[in-house]
Amino acid sequence: MQKYIIEPIEELNGEIEVDGAKNGILPIMAATLLSTEPCIIHKVPSLKDVGVMVEIIRHIGANVDRAKSSMTVNVPKIKNSEAPYDYVSQMRSSFDVMGPLLARTGLARVPLPGGCAIGERPIDLHLKGFKALGASVEFGHGFVQAKADKLVGANIYLDFPSVGATKNIMMAATLAEGVTVIENAAKEPEIVDLAIFLSKMGAKISGSGTDTIRITGVKELKGCEHATLPDRIEAGTFLIMAAMNKSNLLIKNIVPSHLKPVIAKLIEAGVNIKEEEDGLRVISDGKIKPVDITTLPYPGFPTDLQAPFMALLCLADGSSTVLETVFESRFSHISELNRMGAKIKIEGHSAVITGPCQLQSADVKATDLRAGAALVLASLVAQGATTIHDIYHIDRGYNGLETKLRNLGVHITRV
Ligand code: UD1
Numbered sequence: 001m002q003k004y005i006i007e008p009i010e011e012l013n014g015e016i017e018v019d020g021a022k023n024g025i026l027p028i029m030a031a032t033l034l035s036t037e038p039c040i041i042h043k044v045p046s047l048k049d050v051g052v053m054v055e056i057i058r059h060i061g062a063n064v065d066r067a068k069s070s071m072t073v074n075v076p077k078i079k080n081s082e083a084p085y086d087y088v089s090q091m092r093s094s095f096d097v098m099g100p101l102l103a104r105t106g107l108a109r110v111p112l113p114g115g116c117a118i119g120e121r122p123i124d125l126h127l128k129g130f131k132a133l134g135a136s137v138e139f140g141h142g143f144v145q146a147k148a149d150k151l152v153g154a155n156i157y158l159d160f161p162s163v164g165a166t167k168n169i170m171m172a173a174t175l176a177e178g179v180t181v182i183e184n185a186a187k188e189p190e191i192v193d194l195a196i197f198l199s200k201m202g203a204k205i206s207g208s209g210t211d212t213i214r215i216t217g218v219k220e221l222k223g224c225e226h227a228t229l230p231d232r233i234e235a236g237t238f239l240i241m242a243a244m245n246k247s248n249l250l251i252k253n254i255v256p257s258h259l260k261p262v263i264a265k266l267i268e269a270g271v272n273i274k275e276e277e278d279g280l281r282v283i284s285d286g287k288i289k290p291v292d293i294t295t296l297p298y299p300g301f302p303t304d305l306q307a308p309f310m311a312l313l314c315l316a317d318g319s320s321t322v323l324e325t326v327f328e329s330r331f332s333h334i335s336e337l338n339r340m341g342a343k344i345k346i347e348g349h350s351a352v353i354t355g356p357c358q359l360q361s362a363d364v365k366a367t368d369l370r371a372g373a374a375l376v377l378a379s380l381v382a383q384g385a386t387t388i389h390d391i392y393h394i395d396r397g398y399n400g401l402e403t404k405l406r407n408l409g410v411h412i413t414r415v
Helices: 022-034 048-060 092-105 124-132 163-173 189-200 232-244 256-268 303-313 332-339 369-381 401-406
Strands: 004-006 011-017 039-042 063-067 070-074 107-111 136-140 143-147 155-157 179-183 204-206 212-216 225-227 246-252 272-276 279-285 319-323 344-347 350-354 363-365 386-389 412-414
Touching (some): 022 048, 022 070, 022 163, 022 189, 092 107, 092 124, 124 136, 124 155, 124 163, 163 179, 163 189, 189 225, 232 246, 232 256, 232 279, 232 369, 256 272, 256 303, 303 319, 303 332, 332 363, 401 412
Parallel strands (some): 011 246
Antiparallel strands (some): 004 386, 004 412, 039 070, 107 143, 136 143, 272 279, 319 350, 344 350
C-alpha cells in the first residue's frame, strides 16, 4: 500500500492546471461500445479509473489505442456481453457499460456493483429504465442481466435525479425504436457532455442539462471525435486548497459556471476569487469565516466536494454545518480529520464543525477518493508532516497530483 508524506506549506503561489473530467470520460468510453466505427477522444486524464474502464471495454471487444492524452476506441464487434468482475468490483461507474451493451446486442451481464465506502448505492433506477425500454432484468450468481429482443422508447420518471441512471438510460435509448423521455433527469455537466458526444455519434438528443431529456432512437451510431470537459471536482479541490492557505493561485482549464455554488460559498467564507482570461485566480489570507453547506444534485453544492470543503471549515472562525443529502453515509473523512485535531461532530446527516483549529500532522487513511483529497488539503496547513495511507483512492481521481503540487513548492513524497 502506498502512502503520501506531505509537509505543510507557508504560501501557495503560481499556476495549476485542471485535467479532463474523470466523471466525464468514463461514460464516454462506455458509449463507444454503441458504434462499430472508431471514436477519438482527447484530453483523457491518466487515472486509475480510466485504466480500469479500458480493461472492461477491451474485454467486451474494444481495440483501445492510447497516445499521450488521446485515446482511439474501435469496437467492430462485441465479443463478450459480460463485464469482468475483477474490474467492475473496483469501480462503480463500470456499470455504465450496461446501457450501451444492451442497446447494441440486446444482452448485458454486469456484476452487481455492490456498496462502497460512501454508503449503499442501489441501481434500481437504472433497472427501472431498462425495464421501461422493454428489457427483462434478472439477478443471479452476483450478476445483473438485462435482455431484450428490441428496445422501445418510453417515458421514464426518475425518483431521484441519479447521474448513473440518467447516463445509462440515455445511452440505451439512443438505439431504441421511437422516443424516450427521461423526467427528473440529472443535470450535471458530465450528462451534457455525454449528450454532446452521443449527438456527434449521430444520436438525436434534446434537453440535456434540464430535467427532461428527450431521445429519439436511431438505427445506428457512427464514430466521432471529442475532447473531455475539464474536471469540475478537481478544479473545486484546487479552489478550496488555495482558499485554505495564504495564496495567490491561478487555476487554469476551469469552467466557472460549473462551480457556482462552490465559488459562492468560498466568497461567503471571505475568499477573493477573480475571473481572468485563462482561469480563476484565488487570493486568500487563509482566514476563513464559518459557512453552512447542503449537498444537492447539480446545480447545487456537489457532494464530491463536501469532504474537501469540510477540511476548509476546520479553519473557520466559528461553527459551520454541513448537511449531506445525496449519499446515505459520506462522512468517513471526519474521524480522520478529527485525528488531525479537528472538532467535528456528526448529528444525523449533518456534521457540525467547530473552528478555528490548528490542524496537526498524524497518520491518517484515505477512506475514499474525496476523503483522501480532504486529507491532502488538511496536511498542507497542519503542523508537521502528515502521512496519508491508502492513497490508491486518490489515484483514482487526481491526475498527476504530486507533480502539480510540487510545482507549487509542496514537499510531497510517495512511499
Ligand atoms: C455520480 C458520480 C459521483 C457523484 C454522484 C453524485 C460518476 C462516475 N460518479 O455517481 O462522483 O458523487 O454522481 O453527484 O459520475 N440512487 C438510487 N438508485 C439508483 C441510483 C442512485 O437510489 O439506481 C441514489 C444513490 O444511492 C445516491 C443518489 O441516488 O444516494 C445519487 O446517486 P447517483 O447520482 O446515481 O450517483 P452515481 O452516478 O453513482
